[in-house]
Amino acid sequence: MMYPIEVKDLYYQYAGKEENILRGINLQIKKGEVVGIVGLSGNGKSTLCYCMCGIIPHVFKGKLKGEVLLFGKPVKDMDLASVATKVGIVFQDPDTQLFSPTIEDEVAFGPENLCLNREEIGERISEAIDVVGMEKYRYSNPHCLSGGQKQLIALASILSLKPEMLIFDEVMAQIDTEGRKLIKEKIVALKNAGKTILMIEHDFSNLDIADRTLVLKSGKLEVFKGKL
Numbered sequence: 001m002m003y004p005i006e007v008k009d010l011y012y013q014y015a016g017k018e019e020n021i022l023r024g025i026n027l028q029i030k031k032g033e034v035v036g037i038v039g040l041s042g043n044g045k046s047t048l049c050y051c052m053c054g055i056i057p058h059v060f061k062g063k064l065k066g067e068v069l070l071f072g073k074p075v076k077d078m079d080l081a082s083v084a085t086k087v088g089i090v091f092q093d094p095d096t097q098l099f100s101p102t103i104e105d106e107v108a109f110g111p112e113n114l115c116l117n118r119e120e121i122g123e124r125i126s127e128a129i130d131v132v133g134m135e136k137y138r139y140s141n142p143h144c145l146s147g148g149q150k151q152l153i154a155l156a157s158i159l160s161l162k163p164e165m166l167i168f169d170e171v172m173a174q175i176d177t178e179g180r181k182l183i184k185e186k187i188v189a190l191k192n193a194g195k196t197i198l199m200i201e202h203d204f205s206n207l208d209i210a211d212r213t214l215v216l217k218s219g220k221l222e223v224f225k226g227k228l
């Protein structure tokens with residue numbers, strides 16, 4: 001079976017560090033599945049995300065063993081631009097992801113870099129803004145929005161690349177209850193639209209929408225039994 005994402009016996013050690021942060025990670029996520037990963041701070045959750053979206057090994061040059069496959073293809077053999085069309089990642093702090101003067105420009109950035117034609121870019125912008133329910137703000141400055149709304153725009157800017165798989169790396173950490181509710185609704189809608197989703201969370205109460213939850217502990221993944 002070809003998985004959207006498959007991690008095989010993955011080890012990673014940052015350059016200049018003594019220890020492996022990841023120590024034999026194995027994971028297979030099926031199409032349309034929502035998988036949650038919890039773990040205490042510093043346990044390597046973000047490091048695992050970096051391996052899945054190619055930042056490791058393409059940007060961080062530590063010691064990597066094992067592999068991550070996206071639809072059967074090793075991430076290490078793909079360039080970052082093609083990884084980005086397969087897996088999109090939304091990070092914890094929306095302020096580090098938003099840099100354009102309007103929401104429309106923000107969402108256009110990805111497809112413009114793919115050198116798509118104007119018509120296709122226009123369609124992708126409208127669709128992505130529509131999916132996150134932010135049409136009203138299309139011409140607004142992202143920095144005028146609430147934390148939850150900023151995360152929705154960060155999500156729209158990823159959706160416009162049309163990735164089949166989405167990773168949310170602690171996206172609820174800096175937003176209020178109302179914002180979390182909104183983001184969760186959008187994640188469920190994306191699942192129902194057939195997307196494969198990985199949610200990394202500090203706080204497992206945010207993972208009530210996951211089909212299954214794993215815990216990252218001492219560099220390995222285990223089934224989560226309700227306690228960290």
Ligand SMILES: Nc1ncnc2c1ncn2[C@@H]1O[C@H](COP(=O)(O)OP(=O)(O)OP(=O)(O)O)[C@@H](O)[C@H]1O
Binds near residue numbers: 017021045048
């Ligand atoms: N670029 C880097 N270079 C060296 N060490 C790093 C780097 N990034 C992270 N680390 C180290 O790797 C370990 C795991 O960090 P990581 O950010 O993956 O954990 P995390 O579980 O995502 O934590 P948090 O919940 O706080 O985000 C930490 O000890 C951290 O200091």
